[in-house]
Structure formats: C-alpha cells, structure tokens
Amino acid sequence: MTATPPKVRIAPSPSGYLHVGTARAALFNYLFARHNGGKFVVRIEDTDVERSKTEYIEPIIDALRWLGLEWDEEIVYQSKRSDIYAEYLKKFMESGQGYYCFCSKETLDSKRQKAREEKRNPRYDRTCLTLTKEEIRAKLDAGEKPVIRVKMPDGDIQYDDMVSGKLTRSSEELEDFVVARSDGSVTYNFAVVVDDHTMGITHVIRGNDHITNTFKQLVVYKALGVEVPVFGHVPMILRPDKKKVSKRLGDKGVGEFRDEGILPEAMINYLSLLGWSPKTDREIYTKKELIEIFNPDNLNAANAVFDPEKLEAFNREHILLMSDHDLATQLAPLLIEAGYTSKYWLETRWEYLRAVVTLFKERVRRISDFVEQSKYFFDFDYTYDEAADKKRFKPESADVLDEMANRFEALNPFTHDAIEAALTALSEEREIGKGKIIHPTRLAVSGVPAGPGLYDMLAVLGQPAVVERMRKAAEYVRGKA
C-alpha cells in the first residue's frame, strides 16, 4: 500500500499511568504499522521536568507490553536528547524564524487575562519582536534569560489529515509560541518535530486534541526545512460523563483493567472499535485479525464514549475464545493470591483446575469472576449463605442430606449420570421433589445458592469432598434446631 514501509510511534508523557486514550492511539499506530509491514516505536516525552515522574515510566511500558503492542526499536527518551534539540534549535535560529522574548511570565499572564476580559484572542503581542540587536545584547549581558518564540508566518496553514481531510487554520489564530524555555530546554512542539524527523516517523497518528499543535509544528517543520509526515487525528475517548479521559481527571490506567480481570485481547478489541470500524457487523476480532483488516480510511472523526459494560461483554467473548489450559494458567496464581489455595496443592491437581475452568467458563465476564465464583472448589472453609441457609436448610434436610451422602458414597463411578440417577431414585422413593434434595445439596457443598448445574458440579468436586461436605452440613442443620 505505502511505497516505503511506514514508521509510527506512540509518545506518552509520564505524568500519569497509561490511560485508554493513549492506549488506543498506540493501538492504531501499532495496527497501521503491522498491517503495512512498517515499524512501531515508543518515545517517552519527559521534557517537562516539573510534571514528569519517573515512577510512571515503568507502568506505562508494562501496560503497553501487557496489551501486546510490541515495539520495534529501543525506547527513546526525550530527556536524553537535549544535545540533538540544541543542535536543531541553532538551525532554527539560523532560519530567522525565531526570536528572543524577555517578557516576564507575570506580564504575559496579566495581558492574557485582560485580553480575555475584553473578549479578544489572548495571543502574544510581539513586544519583543521589535527589539533591536543592541537591546537584546544589553538584556542578555544584564543576565536576563529569554525564551525563544516562533515568529508565525502570515496567511493560512493547511494540511491534509488522514481522518478529517483538509484542515486549515489562519496563523492569526496561532500565537508566537515558545519553542525554548528560559533555561534553554526546548518545549514539546519543538522537541516533537525534531524527534519525529530524526526518528524517521512517516505517519503521526494521535488524538485530535493535538490538532492545534499540528499547525504549530508545521511551522517548525518549515523553518527547519525538513520533510513533513502524514498526520492523522483520531477522536477522543470520552468518559460516560462525556469528559475527555485524561490523567488529570484521575482516569483509570490500563493496568487497572488488567487487575480487574480484563484480558488484553478484549481491551484491544474493544478499543479498536472506538473511533474505527471494520464496516461489518462482526465485532469480535483477535489482534491478528485486526492487523489484517485495519485500514485508516475507516477511522471516525467523532468522539466516542467509553462503556465499561461493553468492554466486559467483549471480555466474556475473549474468555470463550481462550483454551481451558490457558485460562487455568491465568487462574492459578489468582487463586493462590486470594488465599483460597496454595501452589503446592494446585501442583498435583491440574486436571481438577481445568475441569473447574470448564465448569465456569461460560458463566464469567472477567478472569477475576472465576476466583470468586469457584472458590469453594479450593477453599474448604466456606460458610453458608445466610438467606439460602434459612430457605434451604430445613430440619428435614438433615436426614435427606445424610441419606443422599450415603448413596453418593456407594456410587462407582461418581459421574454426572450416576449422580443424577441416585438423586432421582431417592426423590422417587421419598416422594419428594428433586428440588428438596438439589438445593440443600448445592448449599451444603458450595455454601452459595447459585452455580453450575449440580450434577456436573458434584462430579468435578469429587466423591470424597461431596460426601464429607454433605455430612458436615447435615450435622450443622441438626445443630440449628
């Protein structure tokens, strides 16, 4: 499709955890690169020493890795590239597009505020543009530390967006923004241009909150005289309250979804459908399939609200897509962590764990649901659900439980059909409804009123455990009276 393979990047800033908006931008970049046989790289935008926190870097990288968005080159850190920026800043000054500005932050702030009050566009008034060489020299000699601003050219700035088509902005609307701080470090809009250029980035796919930045960056590209990449601005992901998801608003990091039992494949699948569409009625795709069908032409321009319930529904589908073996592998550490069992106990019971997975697979929406729903398969120290106890453990249940336990004990083999036959026989002999046996038995062996089909459940639980639990319950019921 593209003559030369594209190279794209995701450039998170470590001022918080990786949130879904950034994760999805990363995903689109990744899919675009993989679909076209190009490269996907990661760059950490930590030029702002005030806000960047090194402790966020690892979690961000972990989240990217968890999502399975493998990158192709070593991660680039802006904080380690100041020499490169300095070099390009020099070039930039030589182009004549930059000028020193000595205005103080306070002056600027008050002017801005005043402009706002007078309902004018609060752009920089170019006070320092008219400074003579001598004046500049004098200020510099006096030890004043200037910032460097871009002198915005006149006229319209235009580019063709992958998502929104032709976009135009009058440079009147853009102010002479700062490219270098008074301490000599460069700001975002300058660093990004230098990075994208030197890294050979061909396509920049990012959130549409960057559209204004794109126009600014275009000016820097032009001043530097370097090739401009193709830009594509994807819509924002909004929270259910329609606010943009962001670190500032304390939105969930992607890692939290992992901790809550969401599968990376489900996350990717769900995110891929926010602002992009395969244009079919199918919704469930694996990462591999997404790579195959991804086409940036199908990107939307409208913002999308993030719906955790739909994510959960996707998660369920992806759980169903996983093998029992893989699910068991994921489940084991969670059961141990929750304290329901030990590594040692589980080691010799892999088949048992797999059988439990099979039993619950269709009933869960999150990996963590397995743990809660199936804990009595591992934890023998459960208590009886209070309401169910009242409803199902009647005085006469004790005897039924004991008799049923005796008959179960005599069964060989202890299978679904044998269990059902034994239970049916007892129900007929005693002329009581099956429910009178089934419900107390379920409560006896699990402690809870709801769960998988009883016969399957007992068969998996195993004869000794079932019999023991039923007798224990019978005793408990007698003790109640």
Next chain:
RNA sequence: GGCGGUAUCGUCUAGUGGUUAGGACGGAUGGUUCUCAGCCAUCAAGCCGGGGUUCGAUUCCCCGUACCGCUACCA
C-alpha cells in the same frame, strides 16, 4: 470569549439522494433449567433543529444549537 472539530437508538457503530435505517452492548418480555449465569425467541429504543438544493432528503449545502477539543516557559 476566539478558533477548530463532530452530530444515526442510552452507548459503540453500519448505511443510503427513494431502505421495514442494519448490527452490538445495555434494557424489557417469554422459553429452557435444580439455582444463578448462559442459551433461544420476541420487543422497545435513533437519523439534533431550521432553512435551502431536489420530483424526493437521515444522506448534499447554509445557519442555528449542542457536545468535545485547543487557546501555557504542559504534553
């Protein structure tokens, strides 16, 4: 306030100058079952408003409105 973008069920979306406007999540109802979940079936729910253009606009254009974003020596 200025500038920009966007507008199809509650949400994610498909789609068309003439369609019963399709799917999914969620919701409701019924069925299946020992329970819950699931599964099956059925239903409710949408083209932001107003002007044009046109034989005909949800679709094209304009205006309005709403929402979102940007408007830093943040990224």
